[in-house]
Each structure stands twice: as structure tokens, then as C-alpha cells.
Amino acid sequence: MSTDPAEKIKPFSHLFPSMVPRTPDIGAGDKASFGDTTKKQGLQLQTPIINHGVDYVIVFRYPVKTSNNRLQMEQQVMYGLQSLTTKLARAQLFFEVKQGQERGTLLILVGCPQSRLYKEYKTERNRDFLLGISMDSPDFALNTDASNSSEKSSLRHGFTEADRLRLIYDILTSPENTGGADISPHVDPFVDSIMPLHNDDFNKKWISTWSKKWIINDDDLWNIRNHFGEKIAFYFAFLQFYFLWLAIPAGLGVLVYFTHSNTLSIWYSLSVLAWGIAFTEMWKRKQMELAVRWGVHNCSKHEKRRAAFKGDTTVADQVTGEEMPFVPAWKIVLRRGLTIPGVALGAVFLLVIVASVFTLQLFLHEYYTGPFHKILHYAPTVGYVLLIPTMSGVYSKWVRLLTNWEMHKTETSWEYNYTQKIFVANFLVGYLSLFFIAWIYIPFGDHVLPYLNEFNISHDHQKVDFQRLQDQLVYFVVTGQIVGFLTEMVVPYLMSWLMPKAKQLSAKVIHSGSSTANGDNNQEETTDISTSSTGDAEFIKKINREVGLEEYNIYTDYVEMVIQFGYVSMFSPVWPLTALCCIANNWVELRSDAVKICKYTRRPAPLRAESIGPWLRNMETIVWLSSITMGSFAYLFHPTTNLHSSHVPLYTLLAILLSEHLFAAFRLAIHAIISVIPDWSDLMIKKEDYKIKQNWLQRLDKAQGNLARQDEGRSLEDDPMAKIWCGDVDVGARTDVGMEFIRNQFKSS
């Protein structure tokens, strides 16, 4: 119907897909925006219009079924909506209220005028400049060639969809005194979430390209960055980098697997340890490099303060001078202190569950031979698959509460603390059983036996033990990851396949409601869109579908990878094929995550980031721990070790002591080696700053003019030193004096 000429112009009608300007082909897309056009682009901040000009959708959810005083509730809800819309209006944003699919939800479609966007853009550039995030001030970006050739100014790459959405998100969430709408989910009443809409064409292209190619290159990451923003892009960059690095332990692992039978090889342990250190070090570099390329280097200097953080008072910021909410330090310290037991509690709770599930498994595997033991073998696996994930889900909800209670000023610190807390849980779930087997079950297993059962075949028993550790590892690396894949991909797929039926049902309910609503609307206002318009309806359906999805949670993806990294760096000597399995898994992971983001989760609001945040540190901790595991394993599982001697604990400790120092030495050495390699990003930054500043000095020539004049003013006449030295005498003469001295001395001697 897009071809229907008689169609009267109404807001959405001329925006049928066929008529919407498309995002250029992936890859070509950004290249196109390079070069001379950038300046104009910089001015226009033009990005192809997608989703009928709807930048964000605010999901407004209110309880309908309230038994007591519905009228009051209705008032509240209305007031909530009122204040929301006023906020939007005050922030100079366009909006449109639509009815959601479920009962008690409204969808507020938000769009941003170019002028407002431009204003925000300028503000951000200025702020970036003032805080030293980029040396580029806005007018520079537009007027000097220094900054066109700049790797740092985002203009270099044209103004991207991600930039647009990020800026609008800032407008929506930033405090009102800075011209924002100051809207934030769960803080404003009934505001459930703020979400951008997927760019379906991009997503299609993305998935199709990636499923076709073997290796993800920088251009691909580049596209993600331009579309989803740096935070998401960094995840994929990390995943890809890690994927490539896994090749080393995978290769060595295969080698070891076929050379060494069932024993653990020291040199493989050492090389894995070295690999772990080198990997983390090199990632630091890669991270930095990407940050510079993507023009987000230093962006963490501007820490977006949490809307949820309302201080007791407000004080002027020492640097920028703007009013900031403030809470006395003691209060924060106190709360942070108090959350530690809280986290500990959660951790213990998980510990107990994991331990019990595991001991059950151990019992069934090792001792139980009663009826149904074939079937019962799988009981613990069920436990792992169903019980533990749910429990850790509970745990993360719990720590989220705690972290909120900790009063974090900035998003960054909130995230950091939250992530660390989650990590504790995943660490337990991921490794506890392995530690238990390696350090308790194997050395002391047969001390316990007499009390347990009657059969006591120590030598055989010991063999079984090492096998046991291996099995456990294999279970995690193979079964675990397959299960993970299923839950991540297949389940949501089935859900989305089952959904429609559910939708059918609810849809009917809506239609009755909405039609009446439209009736009213049309009376009130003619310019409003009738939901009956098919093209529009299509779009509305898309919105509803996306609202129905859950939000994308980057934590879980990172956790998965970091825990996996742990298996490789801490345990792979136990089963050398670990790395190989991980590499296979990650190849799929890269693609499936792409699919996940596109199909099974809402589009995340693009955010700036200059690193993978706390995960690097977690990995470094893991590498340190791996020096401990390696050391102890190397001693415990060495063929010559007699696990029944009483020295075992002592010698194990010594082995650990040794390998920890080895680790420290390795790290020093690797640091030294890497530092020899010239650092690209470092150089780029220096170069950039230098260029821009040079440019500045040129522009300040006028100002320097007067200096120059004063300079000319200085002649030897009015120079006090000249008076003393009578600067007019000729050099030759003065030298000759010296010559004379020399001559004399050679004479006289």
C-alpha cells in the first residue's frame, strides 16, 4: 500500500519500510561516511531514519487489578503519566502514547528533533574536551584538519546510529538541570523500562555475514560499535580475541593429549600459566587500542552518575562546579561494610547447595551400586542444570538489592561492585567441586573411606580419583557448555515459537480496548495515528514483540567466558583437550550471542566504554590462582607422589609457594618482553594530542603576536647581562685569550 498515491499524509504513513532510507551495506556503511563528507555530516548529524523515527520506547506499566481504592490508583497512574510526558516535553522530545499489548501497559514512543540532538552533541563534545576525554573541542572537529585526520574524534567515523541513540539516551536519563528528562526506570513511578528498537535490516545483515565467515575481523567489530555502541562491541571484541588466543593451549593440549597418557605434564602446566599471563597482558593492549580506534579512550573520566542515587544533600562538584548529590562518606563506608556479610550469606547459601549436589553426585558415582544406579547417575546433572542456575539467579537478585543499597554515585562503580558480587557466585558454582576433588577428596579420600564403606582398594582408588577430577572437568567443559548453549538458544527459540498462541489470546482483549480508545482519540485529535492503519499496525506489532522480550544482560555473557577461561588456565593440564572444546564452543558462542541479541533480547541502549571493566581483574585473579592449582596438581598427581605419606599437605604447600614465585617471575619477564613491543595506541594518542595542540598554537598566533613584539623589543642595549659582559666584543678576540694561555703553558712546561 506504500504505492497508493491517494494516501493522505499522516505521521507514520509515509514511512513504510519500502520508503524508509536504508542503512548502507555493512562494512561499506562506515567507509561511506569517511573523508570530506565528515564535516557536513558532523554538522547535520544525519543518520538514516529507522523505525519510523521512533528512537526509544518507554514501557509504562501500572497495576490494573488493585482490589482497594482503584480510583486513587487511577489518579496516581494518571499523575505518573502526566509528569512523565511533561518531563519529555521539557526536554524538547517528541512523544506518542500507545497502548501496550498486555493490560496495564502503555508504550510511550519517543523521538528526538535534530536541533535537540545537535545541542546534546555539542554539550557532550564540550564536556569531553573539558574533562580531557578528547583534546578535540567541538569547533575543532569542524574547522581543523588536525581533527579530521584524528583517530579520536568520533566525527572521524561519521555520526553513527549508536551515537544518535546514546545521545538521546543521555537526554532521557540525565538530570533536568543539564537539560535532560531525568527519567529512569523503577525510580519514576510506573516507568518499567526505556528501550530502543532493533534495526531489523542491520540485524539480518549482521547474522548472515557472521554465519558465513570464519573469522570476525576489526571491520565487523567496527560495525557493532557503530550500531550497538562500544560496550557491546567490547564484549564481542574480547570474545573474538580470546577465541583466537585459545588456539595456543588448544594446539599444545592436543599434542600433550597424544604424547602423555593419563599423567599431568609439568611443562604443559607451565606453558598454560605463561599463556594466561600473556593473554591478559596482551588483552590490556588490544583493549587500549580499540578504545583509541573507537574514540572512547579516557571516556570513563566522565562518570555518568546514577539517577537512582539521590544524596542527602547536594554540593558543588570540585572540578566542574555543577551541583552534585552528596552523601557523607561514613554512611557509604558503613553500608559497603554491612553488605559484606550479606554477600557472604548468599555465598554460603550457594556453597551449601553446590556442595550438597556435588557430594550426592560423588556418592552415586563412587559408592552407590543399588537399584536404578544407572538412572540415578544423572540425578546430579539434573541438579546442576535446574537447581543451581535458579539458585544463582536468586543470588544475583539478592546481590543486586545489596548493591543498590550501597548507594553508588556512578553507574561505573555500581556495575563494578555488582559484577564482583555475581562473580563470587559463578566462581563457586564453576570451580568448587573441582577444588573439592583435587584438594580434599583425592588426598584425604581414603582417610575417610574406613568410616564410609567396607571396600578399600587404595591403589586402584587413587587411580579412580585422578580420573574423577578429569571426569568432573570434562563434564563442565563438554556437557556444561552444551547445556548452556541449549538454555541460551534453543529454549528462547521454543518460547518465541510458543508465544504466538499466547499473543493471539491477549491480542483480542486489546483490540476491543484499543478500538474504543481510537474512537475517542479521533474525536479528540485528528492528527493522531489510527491503530487500524496496516503499515502502522505492522510497526506496532514489532514494538510489542520487542517489548515482550527480556533485556539483554551482558554480565551473564562475560561470566560465561571468564569462568571458561578459568577452566583452561586453572585446570586444563588435568584434561589437555579442555582448550580445544572451549575453542569450538566459542566459535558457536560468537554467532549465537549475535543471534541472541538480535532475536531473543531487546536492543540494548548503546553506552560508551573503554574496557571490559572488572572482568580483566577477575581474569588476572584467576591466573594467579592457576599458579596455585598448577603447583599443587604438579605435586599431588605426580606418579612418584605417595598420597599416603603424612608430608603431603606440607609438600603441597611448598609446591604452591614455589609456583607462586614462578608465577611472579613469569609475569615480570612477560611484562618486560611486551614492553619492548612499541605500543601503537600510546603512540597514536601522543601523536593526536600533539597535532591538535600544534594546531591550537597556530590559532592562538594573534594572542602570541604581542609576545613576539616584546621579543623584538629585546636588543642587547637594554639587556642587563649585555652591560656586564659588554656583549659587543668579538668572539675571536676572547678565544685568542685562551689560545694565549695554552701556548704559554705548553711553552713553560
Added chain:
Amino acid sequence: MSTDPAEKIKPFSHLFPSMVPRTPDIGAGDKASFGDTTKKQGLQLQTPIINHGVDYVIVFRYPVKTSNNRLQMEQQVMYGLQSLTTKLARAQLFFEVKQGQERGTLLILVGCPQSRLYKEYKTERNRDFLLGISMDSPDFALNTDASNSSEKSSLRHGFTEADRLRLIYDILTSPENTGGADISPHVDPFVDSIMPLHNDDFNKKWISTWSKKWIINDDDLWNIRNHFGEKIAFYFAFLQFYFLWLAIPAGLGVLVYFTHSNTLSIWYSLSVLAWGIAFTEMWKRKQMELAVRWGVHNCSKHEKRRAAFKGDTTVADQVTGEEMPFVPAWKIVLRRGLTIPGVALGAVFLLVIVASVFTLQLFLHEYYTGPFHKILHYAPTVGYVLLIPTMSGVYSKWVRLLTNWEMHKTETSWEYNYTQKIFVANFLVGYLSLFFIAWIYIPFGDHVLPYLNEFNISHDHQKVDFQRLQDQLVYFVVTGQIVGFLTEMVVPYLMSWLMPKAKQLSAKVIHSGSSTANGDNNQEETTDISTSSTGDAEFIKKINREVGLEEYNIYTDYVEMVIQFGYVSMFSPVWPLTALCCIANNWVELRSDAVKICKYTRRPAPLRAESIGPWLRNMETIVWLSSITMGSFAYLFHPTTNLHSSHVPLYTLLAILLSEHLFAAFRLAIHAIISVIPDWSDLMIKKEDYKIKQNWLQRLDKAQGNLARQDEGRSLEDDPMAKIWCGDVDVGARTDVGMEFIRNQFKSS
């Protein structure tokens, strides 16, 4: 004779001390240069004229007694002088050739015209700005108030004597393509050294003030900075800071000393360990703070390249684009690699000497009872006092050669490597014997006994052992430091007292020579100074005296302090009064070092520095080591430990393992605690940059004007988004739509 009116004006004659403008009183001196006058000062770069306008003296030393072809040598010397003077002339510097006191030395007195100084000043400011050392560009410093209130721009503090001398030193040493004279001692033929002259008035005041006051405050450091430059100032700042911090272990130590009899207290060990960590951490802060106050923060970004470094080729620097000498990396790596055995060799050589002296001492103390043993007791001490210092002197000459051979591009890296190499030696000399006693002699002493002598009183013996360690420590802390003081202060004093006699002798020789020389000069040139003029003669005498002194070597001063720090942090539990002795020593040290610089060494050329360089790292290493010593001592010297059991080594290792982890934990905790304290310097920097940049943006308003215009251009008419959203409809209406929905839903439910 300054009052003699008939005196005809000649270069120096009107510069008799009485007529020379004096440096203002210390303390008041810098205050005076604050405030409104700074601008003018910045332009004039006026500092009181001292030393008759002689900024530097170049000592030109050539061999007179050359047996073979004296003529050729004479030619060479003359050529050397010729090239030197041309260089000076080309660099637009004033100079005057004088005859030195010893035969075969010329003194080239160098002065710098204001105009040249000003040019250099401007260049430096520009470079600092371009390299991001200071955000302040020269014209800023002069035209904006932002930078007058700036803690960073050196103008804030007026242009100091140190600034002047530093800049002139730069002119003298920097390569010719940057307008310098490119003179460097031992690289240019016969150029022995470049030295500024002492400002006697300042020195007098300095010593008198410090000898009067108990505590050195920031103003005092400030004066040193203004006079001797940041590098020297940092030494005194560190010394003072360390001195104050010593109060803590000293206090605790006294407490322990009187509570615990002769045993070693664990909690004191732990508190000393914590102290060590806290001290290094806090110094980092203090250092940073001083760097910011003194306006040298980041100054290490500009690494002065070594004149001695002549690359195989020259390449353009990636950042600044200026031509830099270049050497292929492999060559450097190779050489660095090869020096390691070189250093090892030197270290072993020292090791042997120290060990032998020590074992001799041990033997004499513990076993020898033959004739003269009373006297012979002191033989080793003599060894320590005479033999070892000379040997380590040899060692440092040796490593200096090695470091030169390593081809270092910059002074910084040269210094760093040299310092580390020296430190190895001092570490051996300082601690080897203590380690030996603690870890070898005490645990295994009585295993050796049977082979050694007949008397074997094990229990008593053990007692003696711990005592032995204590004695050794006491020896180092008390005797050692007193001896150190003597060699540092009394010996040079005696020397300077004995010198005159020697001078008398040589003086005669000269006079014959010089008088003839003058004769010739007067014929040649009338404007030259006749050395007979008394006022002038006085000045010449001063110069000769200072030329006769040795150069100030900051390494030795640092080493002394860092090694002392080691005694406190690694060993003080063995003798709790250690810290107390050190505090006493350092109080004297602070003053005696001042005297040393003023009286017994040449004035060092002022250099910029933003830290104490490698010493911080060395101290951190020592703190880590102290976790090892503490752990082992805590076990070995615990009353309950039976040193004869076979587990001793094993358990010692475990104790070390434990305490190392304790150390790591402490460090984490202390980091965390300190990070809570807001960082003054960090804040200052941010504030500064922010202010200056803001100021910049204002100045670039014109440039931004066009943006503004484009901005006005944007109205909703030409806004593509506005078209879609028909931006003209009123907000109320759009909200009402939502209201309607809500009403319906509450109705319908």
C-alpha cells in the same frame, strides 16, 4: 674599593659584592614574586644578578706533560677550545676565557643574554604544552588569569634562579639543531665539566635557618626547589618525609624494647611491615603532590636525550617529527643482555670481599681468643670502613662504564639503569652479613662447629647467635652511621682545611704563567679583565675554589637513606631501637647534607624531576623482602623453636609463605584505605586543566560563532524528525490519549 669613584668601568669592576643586587630573604623571596607582579616577571624573566653575571663555568682540562709530539697536542687543544667557543657563540652566549689554578686547565665563564634566555623559555613552554606536560601555553601564562591562579605554571611562582640556570643548562647541552650549544663533558674533547657557581648568600642563609629550626617545612623545600631545582628538592623532601614517618616505628620500638626482654615480638614485626607498606604508598602521594605544587607534574614526558647517545642513523620522531638519533632495537637489547653478566661479575667480586671480611670478623668475635684479640676485634671494622667503600667505589665506576655502553637514548633511562646497578652493590654491602647470620650461621652454625673447634656449648651458643645478629645490626645502625657521618662531613672539612697549603704552592706556579698571559692580553685587547683587579681576583678565587670541589652525587645520598630504610623495615624487630637511631641520624643528615652541598661539593646544575625515580621501586622491593625476613625470624627466633630439629628449613619456608601472603593482604587493605582519602594533587590537576580549557573555549568563541549561527538555522521546519512527528501538535493532547487508555482500562477491569 667599590667606593672608589675614579674607577674606570670594566666588565666585572662594577660588580663587587657590595653592589650586586642580593637575593631576597629566604621565604620572603618567593612570596615577593607572587601576585600581580608575576605577569611582568614572566615577561622580564628577571632574577637578581649573582656571581657577577657568570651563570656557568666550563672546566677545560688538557694534558700538558705529553712526552711525545707536544706540538700536535697543542694543536688539538687549541682546536678543541676553538670549536668550543664557536659553539658558545653560535648559541648566542657570552663567554670569557680564564686560566685555571692547576696547570692545563682553562675556565670558560659563560653568561646568557636575557633575550636568548627568553627564547629558550618560550621554546620550553611551548614544548611542555605540546607534550602535555602543562596545559598552559606561553601566551596563556601571560594573558589569562586562569593560569595565574594556576598551581602548575611555573610563572605562578615567579621565575626562579633554578629556572634560569636550568634553561641555560639546556642551551649549553641541547643539540645544535634546536639552537643549543651541544656541549657535553667527556664527549667534547677536553671539556671536563659544566658547573654553575654557588650563591653564597643563599647558602649562608639556608644553613643558618636549618640549623636553627627543628622541622623542615614545605616553605624550606620550596626554597631549595627555587634555588637548586626539583631534583635536589625531591631528595630533601623525601628525607624529611621519611624522617617524620620514622617516628612511628621509633615510638613502637622503644615500647617493645622495654616490654619484651630479648625476644622478638610478632606484633611489632607485623606493625613494621604495615608501616613499610603505608610509608611507600603515602610517599607516592606526597611525591605527586609536590610535583604538582612545583609545576613539574608530567615533566618526565619530555625525556632529555643523552648527548652521549649518538645513534647509527637519525630518524624523525613519530610524535614531534624532529630528527632523532636511532639505533636498531636488537643492538640495544643485545648490549643490555650482555651487561647482565657484567653486573653479576661485579656483584660476585663484591660478594666475595664482603663475605670474607665478614667471616673474618665472625671468626675473631666468636672463636679467636689468641693474643691481641682485643685489638684484632676492630680489624674487620677497619675492613668495613676502608676496604669495602673503596671496592664499591670501584664497582660503581665499573657499572657506570657498563651503563654507558648500554646506549641509553634518554638521561632518565640511563639514570634508572645506573641506579639499579649501584643498588645491587649497596644491597650486598648493607645486608649480606645480616642474611648470612640469620639464615645460615644461626640455624646451621652448630652443624659446622664440630668441624671447626672443640668448644660446643650448644644452648649458650644459640643464645649468642641471636645476640650476634643484634650486634651486627647495632653495628650497622650505630657505628656504621657515625662512620658515615665522619667520612661525609669531617673528612672533607679537614681536606678543605689542609687544602690552602697545597693551594699556596700551586698558586705561585700559576701567577708566573698568568701574569705573562695578561701581559699579552692587554696588548691584544683592552676590554679584557686584568686578573690583578682585586675584586675580580676575589671572584676568581671563589671560582677556583669551587672548581676544586668534587661534583655532588645524589645517588650516594639516596642509597644511604634507602639502605637505612631496609634496616628499619627488614631488621628492626631484631633490635627495636633501630628506628630511633635512624631518626637521630636523619635529623643530622638533613643538615649535614645541606652543608655538604653548600661547602664540600660543586653546585649541581638544576634539573626537573617529578619523583625520586627508581628509589621508590627499590623501597617497595625491600618492603616485600621484609615480609620474608619477618616471617623467617618470627619462626627461627621464637623461644619455642628448637633449631636442632630437621624440620627447621621446611617450617621456615612455610613461615615465609604465610607472611608473604600476609604482606599481599596488607598491601591490598592499605591500598583500599588510602584510596578512601581524597587525593589532593589529583583534584588540583583536574581543576587546573578544567579551568584552563574552559578559558580556551571562551577564547575560541569566535571560531564557535559559526556553529552558533548554524544552530539558529535549525528550526523545526527543516527538521526531518519534525516532519515525521508533526512537532507542532500540543503536548497536552498527546498526553490525553494516554489518559484515555488508562481510564478505559480501569473502567473495563
